[in-house]
Amino acid sequence: MTDAKTLLATRRSVPIPALRDPAPSEAELTEIFTAATRVPDHGKLAPWRFILFRGEVGAELGRRLADLAERHEGQPLGEARRAYEEQRFTRAPLVVGVVSTAKPHFKIPEWEQVLSVGAATMNLIHAVHARGYGANWITEWVAYDEDAKALMGIASDEKVAGFVYVGTPGDAPSDRPRPDLATVVSEATLPQDRV
Numbered sequence: 571m572t573d574a575k576t577l578l579a580t581r582r583s584v585p586i587p588a589l590r591d592p593a594p595s596e597a598e599l600t601e602i603f604t605a606a607t608r609v610p611d612h613g614k615l616a617p618w619r620f621i622l623f624r625g626e627v628g629a630e631l632g633r634r635l636a637d638l639a640e641r642h643e644g645q646p647l648g649e650a651r652r653a654y655e656e657q658r659f660t661r662a663p664l665v666v667g668v669v670s671t672a673k674p675h676f677k678i679p680e681w682e683q684v685l686s687v688g689a690a691t692m693n694l695i696h697a698v699h700a701r702g703y704g705a706n707w708i709t710e711w712v713a714y715d716e717d718a719k720a721l722m723g724i725a726s727d728e729k730v731a732g733f734v735y736v737g738t739p740g741d742a743p744s745d746r747p748r749p750d751l752a753t754v755v756s757e758a759t760l761p762q763d764r765v
C-alpha cells in the first residue's frame with residue numbers, strides 16, 4: 571500500500587489503453603468502496619452511488635450505446651468509432667460509473683451534495699492507486715445523453731459524475747504540468763475601506 575504522502579504527491583491518471591488486467595479483487599473493491607463512501611457529506615444523505623460496468627454486461631451495453639450513437643447521428647458509425655463505442659466498458663478491466671443523486675433538500679444545499687460526489691470520486695481514485703492499480707476519470711457523451719443514461723440504468727434526475735476506468739498500469743505515466751501555487755493560493759485580504 572502506498573503511504574498517503576507519496577500517494578498525494580505522485581498520483582496521476584493512467585491512460586486508459588495502459589490499464590490492463592487484473593482489476594482489484596472483490597475484497598479490494600469492498601475496501602475501495604468503503605474508502606469512496608467515507609467522505610464529507612453534509613446531512614449524511616449519501617448523495618451518490620456507484621455502478622460497476624464489466625464483463626458481458628459491459629460488452630452488451632457498449633454495443634447498445636454504439637447503436638444509440640448511430641441512431642442519434644443518423645448514419646452508420648465508421649469502423650473505428652463503432653469499435654470505440656462498443657468497447658466503452660471493456661477497454662479497461664473495470665469501469666465504475668459514479669452517479670450524483672443530489673436533489674433539492676429543505677436544509678442541505680444541492681451544491682453541497684454535488685461537491686460530495688466529487689469527493690467520493692476522488693477517494694475512489696486514491697483508494698485504487700493506493701493499492702498499486704491505476705485509474706482514469708472521464709465522462710464523454712454518454713454522461714450527458716438522456717437515452718444513454720437510461721440504457722445504463724441512470725435516472726433522468728441523476729447526474730453522471732464520471733466513469734472511473736480501473737486496472738493495472740503498464741508503464742508509469744509521465745507527469746503533466748501542475749498549477750503554480752502562487753496563482754491559486756492567497757492570503758485573505760480585508761475589504762478596501764470605502765469613503
Ligand SMILES: Cc1cc2nc3c(=O)[nH]c(=O)nc-3n(C[C@H](O)[C@H](O)[C@H](O)COP(=O)(O)O)c2cc1C
Binds near residue numbers: 581706707732
Ligand atoms: C469531471 C471530469 C470529467 C472528465 N472527463 C474527461 C473526458 O471525458 N475525457 C478526458 O480525456 N479527460 C477527462 N477528464 C480529465 C481526466 O481525468 C484527466 O486525465 C486528468 O484530469 C489528468 O489529471 P491527473 O493526472 O491529475 O489525474 C475529466 C476530469 C474530470 C474531473
